[in-house]
Amino acid sequence: xxxxxxxxxxxxxxxxxxxxxxxxxxxxxxxxxxxxxxxxxxxxxxxxxxxxxxxxxxxxxxxxxxxxxxxxxxxxxxxxxxxxxxxxxxxxxxxxxxxxxxxxxxxxxxxxxxxxxxxxxxxxxxxxxxxxxxxxxxxxxxxxxxxxxxxxxxxxxxxxxxxxxxxxxxxxxxxxxxxxxxxxxxxxxxxxxxxxxxxxxxxxxxxxxxxxxxxxxxxxxxxxxxxxxxxxxxxxxxxxxxxxxxxxxxxxxxxxxxxxxxxxxxxxxxxxxxxxxxxxxxxxxxxxxxxxxxxxxxxxxxxxxxxxxxxxxxxxxxxxxxxxxxxxxxxxxxxxxxxxxxxxxxxxxxxxxxxxxxxxxxxxxxxxxxxxxxxxxxxxxxxxxxxxxxxxxxxxxxxxxxxxxxxxxxxxxxxxxxxxxxxxxxxxxxxxxxxxxxxxxxxxxxxxxxxxxxxxxxxxxxxxxxxxxxxxxxxxxxxxxxxxxxxxxxxxxxxxxxxxxxxxxxxxxxxxxxxxxxxxxxxxxxxxxxxxxxxxxxxxxxxxxxxxxxxxxxxxxxxxxxxxxxxxxxxxxxxxxxxxxxxxxxxxxx
Numbered sequence: 400x401x402x403x404x405x406x407x408x409x410x411x412x413x414x415x416x417x418x419x420x421x422x423x424x425x426x427x428x429x430x431x432x433x434x435x436x437x438x439x440x441x442x443x444x445x446x447x448x449x450x451x452x453x454x455x456x457x458x459x460x461x462x463x464x465x466x467x468x469x470x471x472x473x474x475x476x477x478x479x480x481x482x483x484x485x486x487x488x489x490x491x492x493x494x495x496x497x498x499x500x501x502x503x504x505x506x507x508x509x510x511x512x513x514x515x516x517x518x519x520x521x522x523x524x525x526x527x528x529x530x531x532x533x534x535x536x537x538x539x540x541x542x543x544x545x546x547x548x549x550x551x552x553x554x555x556x557x558x559x560x561x562x563x564x565x566x567x568x569x570x571x572x573x574x575x576x577x578x579x580x581x582x583x584x585x586x587x588x589x590x591x592x593x594x595x596x597x598x599x600x601x602x603x604x605x606x607x608x609x610x611x612x613x614x615x616x617x618x619x620x621x622x623x624x625x626x627x628x629x630x631x632x633x634x635x636x637x638x639x640x641x642x643x644x645x646x647x648x649x650x651x652x653x654x655x656x657x658x659x660x661x662x663x664x665x666x667x668x669x670x671x672x673x674x675x676x677x678x679x680x681x682x683x684x685x686x687x688x689x690x691x692x693x694x695x696x697x698x699x700x701x702x703x704x705x706x707x708x709x710x711x712x713x714x715x716x717x718x719x720x721x722x723x724x725x726x727x728x729x730x731x732x733x734x735x736x737x738x739x740x741x742x743x744x745x746x747x748x749x750x751x752x753x754x755x756x757x758x759x760x761x762x763x764x765x766x767x768x769x770x771x772x773x774x775x776x777x778x779x780x781x782x783x784x785x786x787x788x789x790x791x792x793x794x795x796x797x798x799x800x801x802x803x804x805x806x807x808x809x810x811x812x813x814x815x816x817x818x819x820x821x822x823x824x825x826x827x828x829x830x831x832x833x834x835x836x837x838x839x840x841x842x843x844x845x846x847x848x849x850x851x852x853x854x855x856x857x858x859x860x861x862x863x864x865x866x867x868x869x870x871x872x873x874x875x876x877x878x879x880x881x882x883x884x885x886x887x888x889x890x891x892x893x894x895x896x897x898x899x900x901x902x903x904x905x906x907x908x909x910x911x912x913x914x915x916x917x918x919x920x921x922x923x924x925x926x927x928x929x930x931x932x933x934x935x936x937x938x939x940x941x942x943x944x945x946x947x948x949x950x951x952x953x954x955x956x957x958x959x960x961x962x963x964x965x966x967x968x969x970x971x972x973x974x975x976x977x978x979x980x981x982x983x984x985x986x987x988x989x
Contacts, residue, residue, distance in 0.1 A: 487596040490576050490718035493586075497579040497716065504960060505583055508538045511967045515974050517542040517745065520966065521768055521778035523754050526554020527952055528940040529784030530737040530748075531584070531959025537744040539967040544746070544778060546768070548753030552734035554786070555915060555942075556952065566728040566852065567819045567908040570915075571842060571862045573832055574725065576718030577709075578953040580960060588736045594723040595851065601629075601720065603636065603688060603834045609892040612829065617721070623653060623714040636684045648675035652707050653714055657947060660707040664924040668698035668706055688834040691841035693949065694919045695815050695866035705919045708949055722832055724844070727852035752776075754785070759795050764936045780970070782962060784940040788812045788914040803933050806926040810943050812914030814872040816865035818883055819846075821905040826859040826894050837886045841866040858905070861887070868911075876909040916950035917943045930962040931969070938962050 492498050518541045522529045525547035533543035551557045558568040574581060574594055585591045599617040613636050615629040630642055637645065651659050663671055668686050672679070682698055690701045693709055713720040725732050738748045753771040760766045767777045783790050787810045798804045828845035835843055843863035847855040863883060865871060871879055884897045884904075895902045917923065927945040930938055940962040942954035 487598060489591060489594065489596060490599075490721050492576050492579070492582060492716070492718045495579070495716055495718070497577070497712075498582060501579040501583050501957075501960075502586075504964065505535070505538070505587060508535050508960070508963060508967060511539050512971045513540045514971045518779040518966075518970055519544060520780045520782060521546065521776055522782040522784050522940070523768065524554060524784035524786075524941075525552050525734070525738075525748060525750075526784060526786075526941075527556060527734075527955040528554070528942060528959045528962075529782070530734060530741070531580075531956045532782055532784055532940045532962045533741045533746050533748070533959075534584070534587075534737055535960050535963030536966065537741055537746050539963055539971060541966070542745050542747075543741065544776070545741070545748040545784075546752040546754065546770070546776070547748065547750050548771070550750050552730045552738065552748075552750075555912070555955075556729035556733070558728040558730050561906075561908065563906075565821070565860075567910060568728060568817060568862070569910055569912060570815065570817050571832075571844060571864050572725065572729060572952060573842075574723040574952070575712075576721040576723075577712035577716050578948075578951075578956075580948075580957040581953050584737075584956055588740055590732070590736050593726045593732050595726050595849065596721065596723040597831045597849070599625075599718070599721045600831060601834070602829060602831050603684075604836050604890055605635065606836055606889075609889050612833065620717075622717045622719065625717060626714045626720070637681065641678045641681055645677050645681050648672070648677040649710065649714070652711050656711065656715075660704055660711055661924060663707055664702050664704040665921050666703045667921055668701050668703050671703035672698075684836075688836050688841070691866045692834060692864075694916065695813055695841065695864070695868065696918060697867060700918075700920055702919045702921045702923060704924055705949060708947070724832075724846075724849045726850060732852075754793055757781075757793055757795050759797065763797055764934055780936050780938065780966060782938045782940055782966075784959070784962075786812060786914065787917055787941060787943040790939070790941070798934070801933055803928060807928065809923055809926040810917040813916060813918040814868045815912045815915040816868040816871060816879060817910040817912075818861075818863045818865055818879065819908040819910075820861045820863070820880070820883070820887075821907065822859045822861070822895075823903045823905050824859070824894075825855075825857055826861070826891055826902065828859065828861075835863075835886070835890060837889070839865060839871075839882055840886050859902075872911055872913055876907075879909050880904075880907055919950065929965075930958060931965040938965060 493502075520533075520536055520541055520543045522532055522543050522545045525545050529545050529547075530552070533545050536543045549557070551559060553569070555569055556572055558566050560566055576582075582591075585594060599619070601615040603613045603615075605611040605613050613633060615633050617625045617629045619625070620628070627646070630637070630646070666674065668690055669682060671677075672682055672686070686698045686706065689706055689709070690696060690698045693705050694701055741748060751772075755769045755771045758766045758769055758775070765781045767775045768781065769775045783793075785793070787807060791807055794804060794807075825847070826845060828848055830848050832842055832844050832849075835841065841864040843861055844850075845859050846853040846862045847858065847860045853860055865879060865883065871882075881897070884895070884899070887895045888897045891902070893901075927943060928939055929945050930940060932939055940958050942950040942952075942958060944958045944961070946954055946957045946961055948954040948957055
């Protein structure tokens with residue numbers, strides 16, 4: 400009875416607030432609790448219900464498991480029912496073909512023939528690519544030694560604590576259901592509960608209506624029907640003729656898949672739209688925001704392959720576009736478990752061990768990595784999991800004569816700026832990633848609402864991606880914050896003013912990455928190298944290497960798995976060490 404009455408109250412509240420119960424699909428944790436008072440005062444939060452006197456952090460609990468407790472608890476005097484909105488449950492992506500394919504790849508590495516002895520594989524870089532490579536190498540029976548130049552894990556997902564103990568990150572990192580390798584990593588590490596899944600929606604700011612948002616809500620039906628319904632149900636951003644022309648333009652990608660997608664690398668987004676007869680307003684309303692979110696540049700520069708890869712995954716996978724936030728800073732909540740997994744199985748991760756240069760043998764293979772501290776390290780095999788720009792800088796001169804390496808010149812990192820602003824009050828935001836559709840900002844989120852680590856019921860902390868950043872990377876932090884506040888005034892007109900006459904900034908952090916992921920302009924796809932190189936004891940790992948995903952967290956993790964797979968296939972069946980290195984080690988012993 401209590402459950403039914405509570406549900407009725409929630410439905411009434413949700414219907415009044417949202418006008419559509421499809422927007423209020425949160426699960427509820429229902430439990431009994433001792434109280435001296437016989438009533439509770441419910442208050443309205445940002446996408447959640449809580450006791451006014453006792454706000455509760457959201458947890459992921461199943462509805463059914465709580466029903467019996469409610470029934471039993473209601474029999475005891477002095478107990479009342481508490482209903483707390485929770486994050487959405489983990490999507491059932493484990494039944495999808497991509498997830499199962501990647502799970503099979505992981506299983507192959509665990510079951511691969513054991514090498515005669517573990518090969519020592521020296522890996523430069525402790526970002527997601529380097530840690531993923533090491534993780535799957537220990538699965539395959541080898542001993543990775545990961546070298547990181549900085550004192551923080553994560554590479555492009557690095558984060559630091561400020562003087563107050565608050566985290567600030569390199570970027571606003573979102574985990575999609577269409578990340579099968581990343582989802583497998585979370586499962587293999589036993590940390591799936593660290594992902595905070597949100598409603599299956601894509602939410603855009605409305606430039607002509609400050610303070611308002613336009614939503615694409617995906618119903619829980621098979622793909623691509625869920626995407627079709629989401630697009631057709633939104634009449635605010637696109638007209639029906641525009642939707643139809645957009646859908647017709649996407650048909651080849653849906654029908655022909657990856658082969659068609661990769662064949663579009665010679666076109667920018669705007670060139671592809673003209674070729675397919677897609678209205679220009681689709682670019683203004685959707686693609687500008689998507690381009691800046693995917694690669695931090697505008698559609699006039701971005702290769703269409705980037706957008707099509709994302710759309711192809713979103714349209715063909717039921718939960719592909721569903722998003723999750725990590726429940727804390729990536730170095731602690733994702734990278735640290737990877738390091739623990741690696742070291743527990745014999746691998747090593749060494750911090751503050753930057754590479755000075757790669758020393759070669761006479762035959763052009765790697766002799767050793769020379770480090771910035773004056774020491775050197777040798778191994779059986781070597782892997783660069785460094786960003787492409789650093790790899791090019793450290794590349795030995797003789798290698799540049801090989802087309803495999805010289806083509807890397809076309810892959811150039813793009814500048815990115817990530818901003819954190821702590822305000823003196825709670826803003827009216829949404830528990831989700833938001834596409835700003837701003838000339839200066841890409842995406843943003845109120846991390847005090849979306850993420851457990853930053854949860855605060857009284858004050859907001861906005862994390863924003865400033866893009867394109869090429870013209871701003873050299874500007875002062877003060878200039879960047881001033882420009883950002885001007886944009887936020889448009890997004891939050893009733894709560895934020897550029898002069899801080901409304902919400903005031905308590906503090907801010909501006910994190911500049913001069914060379915982030917490679918700039919995905921037309922013609923880059925053919926320049927992405929495989930993980931196996933022409934050098935017999937040297938391999939590559941990194942989101943820029945050849946794999947079917949974007950230069951993203953998923954691409955980095957997948958590249959590490961592909962690198963480990965290449966090593967296992969090349970060496971696990973061989974007897975003894977590579978002949979030249981074996982002879983060298985025997986001489987050292989003598």
